[in-house]
Amino acid sequence: xxxxxxxxxxxxxxxxxxxxxxxxxxxxxxxxxxxxxxxxxxxxxxxxxxxxxxxxxxxxxxxxxxxxxxxxxxxxxxxxxxxxxxxxxxxxxxxxxxxxxxxxxxxxxxxxxxxxxxxxxxxxxxxxxxxxxxxxxxxxxxxxxxxxxxxxxxxxxxxxxxxxxxxxxxxxxxxxxxxxxxxxxxxxxxxxxxxxxxxxxxxxxxxxxxxxxxxxxxxxxxxxxxxxxxxxxxxxxxxxxxxxxxxxxxxxxxxxxxxxxxxxxxxxxxxxxxxxxxxxxxxxxxxxxxxxxxxxxxxxxxxxxxxxxxxxxxxxxxxxxxxxx
Amino acid sequence: xxxxxxxxxxxxxxxxxxxxxxxxxxxxxxxxxxxxxxxxxxxxxxxxxxxxxxxxxxxxxxxxxxxxxxxxxxxxxxxxxxxxxxxxxxxxxxxxxxxxxxxxxxxxxxxxxxxxxxxxxxxxxxxxxxxxxxxxxxxxxxxxxxxxxxxxxxxxxxxxxxxxxxxxxxxxxxxxxxxxxxxxxxxxxxxxxxxxxxxxxxxxxxxxxxxxxxxxxxxxxxxxxxxxxxxxxxxxxxxxxxxxxxxxxxxxxxxxxxxxxxxxxxxxxxxxxxxxxxxxxxxxxxxxxxxxxxxxxxxxxxxxxxxxxxxxxxxxxxxxxxxxxxxxxxxxxxx
Ligand SMILES: Nc1ncnc2c1ncn2[C@@H]1O[C@H](COP(=O)(O)OP(=O)(O)O)[C@@H](O)[C@H]1O
Ligand code: SF4
Ligand SMILES: [Mg+2]
Numbered sequence: 001x002x003x004x005x006x007x008x009x010x011x012x013x014x015x016x017x018x019x020x021x022x023x024x025x026x027x028x029x030x031x032x033x034x035x036x037x038x039x040x041x042x043x044x045x046x047x048x049x050x051x052x053x054x055x056x057x058x059x060x061x062x063x064x065x066x067x068x069x070x071x072x073x074x075x076x077x078x079x080x081x082x083x084x085x086x087x088x089x090x091x092x093x094x095x096x097x098x099x100x101x102x103x104x105x106x107x108x109x110x111x112x113x114x115x116x117x118x119x120x121x122x123x124x125x126x127x128x129x130x131x132x133x134x135x136x137x138x139x140x141x142x143x144x145x146x147x148x149x150x151x152x153x154x155x156x157x158x159x160x161x162x163x164x165x166x167x168x169x170x171x172x173x174x175x176x177x178x179x180x181x182x183x184x185x186x187x188x189x190x191x192x193x194x195x196x197x198x199x200x201x202x203x204x205x206x207x208x209x210x211x212x213x214x215x216x217x218x219x220x221x222x223x224x225x226x227x228x229x230x231x232x233x234x235x236x237x238x239x240x241x242x243x244x245x246x247x248x249x250x251x252x253x254x255x256x257x258x259x260x261x262x263x264x265x266x267x268x269x270x271x272x273x274x275x276x277x278x279x280x281x282x283x284x285x286x287x288x289x290x291x292x293x294x295x296x297x298x299x300x301x302x303x304x305x306x307x308x309x310x311x312x313x314x315x316x317x318x319x320x321x322x323x324x325x
Numbered sequence: 326x327x328x329x330x331x332x333x334x335x336x337x338x339x340x341x342x343x344x345x346x347x348x349x350x351x352x353x354x355x356x357x358x359x360x361x362x363x364x365x366x367x368x369x370x371x372x373x374x375x376x377x378x379x380x381x382x383x384x385x386x387x388x389x390x391x392x393x394x395x396x397x398x399x400x401x402x403x404x405x406x407x408x409x410x411x412x413x414x415x416x417x418x419x420x421x422x423x424x425x426x427x428x429x430x431x432x433x434x435x436x437x438x439x440x441x442x443x444x445x446x447x448x449x450x451x452x453x454x455x456x457x458x459x460x461x462x463x464x465x466x467x468x469x470x471x472x473x474x475x476x477x478x479x480x481x482x483x484x485x486x487x488x489x490x491x492x493x494x495x496x497x498x499x500x501x502x503x504x505x506x507x508x509x510x511x512x513x514x515x516x517x518x519x520x521x522x523x524x525x526x527x528x529x530x531x532x533x534x535x536x537x538x539x540x541x542x543x544x545x546x547x548x549x550x551x552x553x554x555x556x557x558x559x560x561x562x563x564x565x566x567x568x569x570x571x572x573x574x575x576x577x578x579x580x581x582x583x584x585x586x587x588x589x590x591x592x593x594x595x596x597x598x599x600x601x602x603x604x605x606x607x608x609x610x611x612x613x614x615x616x617x618x619x620x621x622x623x624x625x626x627x628x629x630x631x632x633x634x635x636x637x638x639x640x641x642x643x644x645x646x647x648x649x650x651x652x653x654x655x656x657x658x659x660x
Pocket of ligand 1: 013020040041042046048049058060275
């Protein structure tokens, strides 16, 4: 049985102008030691789906699912107190903005030791020793001194390392990394991704990597789930996904990769992810899809079978017939 | 930090000069003549009047009078009261502890009730407690002090007879006052019931004076908390599995305190203004009552010197608050 199992997850936000479905019937599985990438443009509901699973959404959100379980805990019925024993310990998450995700009023040492003290009940001395060890593990130089620094005294990359150290403090079974490198410089990005992969190798934890960048996916992931406008529209292991994407949206994302560009200008996907007011009636991608026809605009496609990467499309690409012909 | 304090002290110089000038001018633009007031019912002959005017220096041009006063101030000499003939400086520091005691009690009341109230309101945003508290705060904020004091006196002193109406302690107690703080001195005197009497005298003035700061602090805490609760680091704390109590009272409150402390510092000025009224209503022998009495007597040295000292106190408090702000906000401290 998989470590994380989600079936038919939907999230609705109550907004001033009515209900808005940010996540729409998403299935997800993550196994121990596996790296799953969730990819899609901004506004696809990637963050919201994982925040829903963590129980971190504001009260305006209504979360429904047929099943949502992690490591033997039923996250749909779990009590608040019990959830707090799991979240932050076995199930950890890091965020896009390391600077604003750390509390400016406390030293980073205080912030990491808090996790150790509350979840593991370590003594002062043991907390300190473990904090130093964790800082070393995530590659923070001069850990003793850094422990007494405030977040604003360090770079974004260093702060993200602190966030990672904090997240892995209790040796979690699953780490959710929500765009961990988006706010960082390119060189730092690669370092952080290497760090996350090597931590997965050392600790054997599952890793969910949320990103909008297919380049990051190519470097890091093993399995890829593509999300669009709240729906999961395709899922494949990374190699076949890059070789033969089945959903036109996935194909368009791949075409937008700089190294794949054949023309001088980078092909981009025209238009934007539909929001609350411009949700199309049929296939959610139809306004931007170059293969769209009248059927696409009228009916919602159901997911295809696993051999076609569960693609939510009436006319999946790279089917065997097309390859053959 | 030292540089910071020094630069702040430097900005005091023009403020100090301005306050000296304004306090000097304030009492003189009020209609009324101190010599006539002093003479009272009996009146004064023109001869005697001119003699007194010369003695007080009123016959010289205004700018000379001011320069005299200002150079005196620089040497620490605020002059003597027209009425008691005692140095203004001495009178001020005899009476100041009474005002300080009352103001501190009012501030403690405002903070001890206002902070938790603001936090609870923010956490329960839009619910009954929040609405009830914020309407109460609005009422408290806009209630005239005078009216509020009378209401409390009628109910608690008049109808219920629980609290005394005036003074700092029952007249039957007498003991030395080394600190000037009635709570401390009464306790130190060892006299039975003295401390309790001092407390009962403090209750109503404290409530009256503390009401506005209480309302301000509660509202400011609430809005600061609401802002902070939406920050990323609060989400991080929840992702760490911390309890709501811990998140609200440690992670969020610590950040929300930064604007709240500023407001507390700013309300010290309002507090002293309120103290003047409160002391007058409750016959509290502090500098507020002293100032009001002196204005009626046109006691120029007391009014101008008292105003100046009060202004200096406010400046000192503001500087202290600034440094406290640096302590609580690491971003400023390390700069
Ligand atoms: N608290 C919220 N209230 C209302 N709408 C929200 C809220 N949080 C996110 N959304 C909306 O949900 C959609 C998905 O957001 P998100 O999951 O953050 O996208 P991304 O894939 O970029 O992570 C967006 O359209 C966003 O505007
Ligand atoms: S269903 Fe039609 S519009 Fe939607 S992705 Fe497939 S081809 Fe494009
Ligand atoms: Mg996101």
